[in-house]
Amino acid sequence: MKLGIVVNEGPYTHEASDTAYNFAVAALEKGHEIYRIFFYHDGVNNATRLTVPPQDDRNIQQKWTELQEKHDLDLVVCIAAAQRRGILDENEMKRQGKDAYNIAPGFRISGLGQLIEAGIQCDRLVTFGD
Amino acid sequence: MKLGIVVNEGPYTHEASDTAYNFAVAALEKGHEIYRIFFYHDGVNNATRLTVPPQDDRNIQQKWTELQEKHDLDLVVCIAAAQRRGILDENEMKRQGKDAYNIAPGFRISGLGQLIEAGIQCDRLVTFGD
Amino acid sequence: MSEGVKKFLYVNRKAPHGTIYALEALEVVLIGAAFEQDVELAFLDDGVFQLVKGWDTKDLGSKNFAPTYMALGDFEVTKVFVEKESLDERGLTADDLMELMYEDEDDDWAEKPSIRIVSREEMARIMAANDVILSF
Amino acid sequence: MSEGVKKFLYVNRKAPHGTIYALEALEVVLIGAAFEQDVELAFLDDGVFQLVKGWDTKDLGSKNFAPTYMALGDFEVTKVFVEKESLDERGLTADDLMELMYEDEDDDWAEKPSIRIVSREEMARIMAANDVILSF
Amino acid sequence: MAMLHTVNKSPYEKSALESCLNHVSEGDTVLLIEDGVYAVVKGGRAANALASVKGVKIAALEADLKARGIGGDKITEGVEVVDYGGFVDLVEANDKTEAWL
Amino acid sequence: MAMLHTVNKSPYEKSALESCLNHVSEGDTVLLIEDGVYAVVKGGRAANALASVKGVKIAALEADLKARGIGGDKITEGVEVVDYGGFVDLVEANDKTEAWL
Numbered sequence: 001m002k003l004g005i006v007v008n009e010g011p012y013t014h015e016a017s018d019t020a021y022n023f024a025v026a027a028l029e030k031g032h033e034i035y036r037i038f039f040y041h042d043g044v045n046n047a048t049r050l051t052v053p054p055q056d057d058r059n060i061q062q063k064w065t066e067l068q069e070k071h072d073l074d075l076v077v078c079i080a081a082a083q084r085r086g087i088l089d090e091n092e093m094k095r096q097g098k099d100a101y102n103i104a105p106g107f108r109i110s111g112l113g114q115l116i117e118a119g120i121q122c123d124r125l126v127t128f129g130d
Numbered sequence: 131m132k133l134g135i136v137v138n139e140g141p142y143t144h145e146a147s148d149t150a151y152n153f154a155v156a157a158l159e160k161g162h163e164i165y166r167i168f169f170y171h172d173g174v175n176n177a178t179r180l181t182v183p184p185q186d187d188r189n190i191q192q193k194w195t196e197l198q199e200k201h202d203l204d205l206v207v208c209i210a211a212a213q214r215r216g217i218l219d220e221n222e223m224k225r226q227g228k229d230a231y232n233i234a235p236g237f238r239i240s241g242l243g244q245l246i247e248a249g250i251q252c253d254r255l256v257t258f259g260d
Numbered sequence: 261m262s263e264g265v266k267k268f269l270y271v272n273r274k275a276p277h278g279t280i281y282a283l284e285a286l287e288v289v290l291i292g293a294a295f296e297q298d299v300e301l302a303f304l305d306d307g308v309f310q311l312v313k314g315w316d317t318k319d320l321g322s323k324n325f326a327p328t329y330m331a332l333g334d335f336e337v338t339k340v341f342v343e344k345e346s347l348d349e350r351g352l353t354a355d356d357l358m359e360l361m362y363e364d365e366d367d368d369w370a371e372k373p374s375i376r377i378v379s380r381e382e383m384a385r386i387m388a389a390n391d392v393i394l395s396f
Numbered sequence: 397m398s399e400g401v402k403k404f405l406y407v408n409r410k411a412p413h414g415t416i417y418a419l420e421a422l423e424v425v426l427i428g429a430a431f432e433q434d435v436e437l438a439f440l441d442d443g444v445f446q447l448v449k450g451w452d453t454k455d456l457g458s459k460n461f462a463p464t465y466m467a468l469g470d471f472e473v474t475k476v477f478v479e480k481e482s483l484d485e486r487g488l489t490a491d492d493l494m495e496l497m498y499e500d501e502d503d504d505w506a507e508k509p510s511i512r513i514v515s516r517e518e519m520a521r522i523m524a525a526n527d528v529i530l531s532f
Numbered sequence: 533m534a535m536l537h538t539v540n541k542s543p544y545e546k547s548a549l550e551s552c553l554n555h556v557s558e559g560d561t562v563l564l565i566e567d568g569v570y571a572v573v574k575g576g577r578a579a580n581a582l583a584s585v586k587g588v589k590i591a592a593l594e595a596d597l598k599a600r601g602i603g604g605d606k607i608t609e610g611v612e613v614v615d616y617g618g619f620v621d622l623v624e625a626n627d628k629t630e631a632w633l
Numbered sequence: 634m635a636m637l638h639t640v641n642k643s644p645y646e647k648s649a650l651e652s653c654l655n656h657v658s659e660g661d662t663v664l665l666i667e668d669g670v671y672a673v674v675k676g677g678r679a680a681n682a683l684a685s686v687k688g689v690k691i692a693a694l695e696a697d698l699k700a701r702g703i704g705g706d707k708i709t710e711g712v713e714v715v716d717y718g719g720f721v722d723l724v725e726a727n728d729k730t731e732a733w734l
Contacts, residue, residue: 407630409548409551409632409633410633417633440551440555441547441551516554516555519555520554520555520556520557521557523535523555523630524533524535524557525533526628527628528628529628529629529630529631531630531631531632531633532633
């Protein structure tokens with residue numbers, strides 16, 4: 001089946017992003033297609049490359065980035081939610097007159113339409129959040 | 131009285147940081163001393179200068195920064211919680227080998243001991259969170 | 261099934277102001293309205309508090325987004341289901357809610373209420389009858 | 397009052413793993429142990445799940461921080477109160493909990509259990525008797 | 533050693549208020565803030581629970597009530613409405629504060 | 634039109650499971666994940682509530698049970714334990730998924 005996944009919480013704070021990641025891995029192993037993973041609400045915080053988790057803990061952002069590379073996934077960060085929470089790519093940095101950006105490799109920033117479109121295109125939409 | 135304030139949630143996502151801000155303003159207006167405001171858990175997300183809230187909404191980070199300037203407040207961001215969530219100052223950026231930092235003016239990064247010390251030094255400790 | 265019109269249900273179960281879910285859910289609904297799918301909104305549990313009228317957020321200092329609910333009709337979002345049992349438990353009645361209206365193009369643009377109070381059983385059937393559920 | 401030894405109570409009411417509060421609360425307790433204040437830990441409501449033994453977080457992929465609870469005694473955190481009513485409601489008994497021990501320096505370093513099961517009424521008195529409460 | 537308890541959770545979504553009321557002592561104050569103020573809506577299940585607690589002052593934060601459209605005769609009897617300044621006064625008047633998060 | 638309902642909240646802290654069980658239809662499946670798995674602890678109040686629901690399959694995610702030390706005879710009867718692959722299969726086997734957040 002063609003899957004859409006929605007991630008609504010930040011890494012570490014809430015288990016939702018671990019669950020979403022493990023679910024995505026299991027779906028890929030079973031040969032399903034992941035059409036898109038959409039990060040909304042605090043979920044946009046999965047996409048900052050500035051995290052420094054403790055040495056003995058997982059690096060959730062890095063796990064997403066590696067999964068994206070391996071399977072050419074479409075990891076979309078909602079632009080409105082990202083602006084509110086200080087997640088910017090280089091383009092947004094310039095547009096907003098900021099002096100730094102923090103998006104991690106493998107994620108792209110786009111609009112909420114990408115969520116609706118995933119709902120239309122996918123056989124199933126699965127939401128992880130708080 | 132000498133007050134310590136703990137803020138445990140990020141701006142916008144949860145009302146806790148609004149409540150803490152409004153409480154701090156009211157305490158200052160009544161002539162109380164705010165010994166320290168400590169940002170823990172997702173509360174560290176109050177301290178990113180990269181947020182771009184909608185034009186018709188409040189800018190919570192900026193409100194904290196201005197309150198700090200006006201009253202010379204001690205706004206402390208927990209270093210462990212901040213690392214997990216990608217909030218860095220210039221020093222941490224260098225130490226961790228990162229290429230950008232995002233802390234807003236008026237906040238400083240320090241250890242959890244600052245929270246305990248506030249508990250010891252203050253007449254009252256008031257916590258806002260989820 | 262992946263190309264036709266789908267029935268989208270937005271399920272709102274959280275109170276406004278305390279957390280951002282109500283506001284960010286509305287942002288999805290507004291964007292979604294442009295996609296010409298069938299759209300229904302469900303308010304149950306603490307979600308019914310979102311529709312209580314008379315908000316004044318000035319002292320709190322946050323944005324008053326009540327007008328966005330009032331504008332849903334203009335975005336052709338006209339099916340708003342509110343669960344009666346959720347209202348009852350919380351001491352609320354239909355009179356406590358905002359009056360959401362829309363103009364019915366099939367009935368000479370007559371103004372009609374968007375909110376329909378439904379029982380818990382009907383709410384379960386509404387959930388079962390949709391294709392895609394977005395939960396907030 | 398601002399310079400003497402204070403009685404700190406850490407109130408843990410949330411389950412582990414689902415959210416980070418349990419883990420980050422422990423980090424505060426460990427740092428706080430260095431400050432030579434009186435320290436007590438309270439576990440009630442879903443907080444009692446933090447002490448259930450037998451964690452295996454491998455499949456989940458997160459850090460297993462159960463050993464940190466086991467090490468509390470070494471940090472001289474020896475007063476751990478667990479509410480009986482909270483255990484009962486959740487189908488748990490004292491036997492389901494980790495065995496937290498400490499060495500009593502006043503009793504020839506005898507090994508003693510840190511956990512004390514208390515009633516809801518006693519828990520209320522423990523809260524009332526402390527100077528500073530940190531809630532997680 | 534009177535205590536101020538703050539509750540910021542909806543009593544219909546979370547068990548924080550119930551747990552708080554199970555642990556208050558006589559002479560304490562419970563201040564409802566944020567989504568906690570939904571407990572005062574007259575005729576609601578939670579308002580009935582509040583009414584059954586004796587010897588404890590119940591207060592609610594005005595800004596949070598107003599933001600949510602809860603005012604006047606929608607507020608159950610026995611609840612004191614305070615502004616942020618009143619919140620500060622309650623913190624001062626009690627020996628310590630416990631947040632029921 | 635069978636549905637998969639996911640519940641990730643502790644039934645002792647939040648009302649999500651209760652509301653979910655009030656809205657399921659016959660033939661649906663409820664999958665407990667994250668803190669939702671605490672509902673299966675035998676002898677707990679929530680396990681009794683689960684047992685009263687008829688015509689609905691109850692499943693729980695193995696990784697979340699194991700992380701929390703809930704296994705073997707601590708799990709109440711009638712609960713199917715599934716791994717992440719089983720979660721994916723449940724998503725496929727049902728027409729749609731509703732998350733009770």
